[in-house]
Amino acid sequence: MKFYLISLSVLLFISCEHEPIMPIVSEQEACDLSYVDFTNSILPLLRNSCATTNCHDEITHEEGLRLTSYNGIMDDDEFVVAGSYKKSELYESITEDPNDDDFMPPVNSGIAPLTSAQIQMIKDWIMQGALETDCGCDTTSYTFSSDVFPIFENNCIACHSGNNPNTNLLLSNYSEIYQSVINGNTISRIKSNLTDSVMPQSGKMDDCKIKIIEKWVENGAQDD
Ligand code: HEC
Known part of the structure; x- marks a missing residue:
């Protein structure tokens, strides 16, 4: 019986393709829960890695993407799908095979590929609801x-x-x-x-x- 239950749960686990559903929380709650902060973490990362000159800045906006503000980042419904990193083109492009044309930032662009910590941060932010938080910045702590x-x-x-x-x-x-x-x-x-x-x-x-x-x-x- 025990073995049967274990194999059943393993089977359920393997066949389950759903992404974990995160509770929907307010921006204030997101800050209290130390969710990834949009204004202090995601926005600077996208501005410096994607919204550089001749890429997804306000002037060039390659592929129509202006990755310089929350509205610009959320403008295309498929670029960030809150709650699903698998459906989000942003996540796909940074985890693509580097030989693929869609890999971002492009190889040889002079911009480094994102680190695994940066990729994880983007994934977490999407799964936490892709909120436009601004949890502030605290000068009293600085390790x-x-x-x-x-x-x-x-x-x-x-x-x-x-x-x-x-x-x-x-x-x-x-x-x-x-x-x-x-x-x-x-x-x-x-x-x-x-x-x-x-x-x-x-x-x-x-x-x-x-x-x-x-x-x-x-x-x-x-x-x-
Ligand atoms: C989008 C690309 C880009 C980002 C992001 C960037 N830099 Fe630079 N940085 C450059 C380029 C290009 C130069 C050379 C041109 C110049 O000196 O302005 C440079 C030059 C510098 C220099 C001068 C080095 C020297 O030899 O005199 C310093 C210091 C520097 N960067 C620090 C930083 C710091 C600190 C950050 C983050 C807070 C940063 N950079 C972010 C592209 C970047």
Whole structure:
């Protein structure tokens, strides 16, 4: 009997193709539950990896996609299907075989492919309802792993990682970031008021993120 039950549940598990259904929650609840935050995580990632010049920005909008705002991202019904990463073209394009023409960001575009952590973040956001949350940014907490690294991950590594980073500057792990904030000009470039020199290229980050990086540096830029 026990064996029968186990085999039955294994069979049910294998034959079940449905994606897990997440409860629908309000934006406030999503923040309380620490869901992936659209404004502070998804939007910067898509702006820096997809909405670059000649791609899905406001001017070029390849394939009609303007990935610079929530409305632009949700404009095409099939691009993001809330609650189903499998039906979302966004998820498909970033997990496609890199030899396929539909793979994004295109190979040789100078933009790094998304990391598995970034892909997981997009998947989670879709499954959590693809909400337009803005859970704010908190300057009182600034450890490297939970606050500083995600800022670089969402805003910089699209162009500063991999085999052919822009200006040979790598910002994809602690020692590279440490080098660049202590000996390089990362701090002055993220604080620059000139559109030609500010980093990321898509535009200056909000004050809160700049403050977190500065406070972390003032406190010794620890690998915490
Ligand atoms: C869309 C691509 C892109 C993104 C995203 C990007 N950069 Fe850059 N970055 C460049 C390019 C191209 C250059 C070289 C041109 C220039 O100096 O402006 C550059 C140059 C720099 C330089 C100057 C390096 C030197 O040798 O003087 C720094 C520092 C820098 N980036 C830091 C950052 C940081 C920090 C972030 C994230 C907050 C970031 N970049 C995001 C493309 C990017």
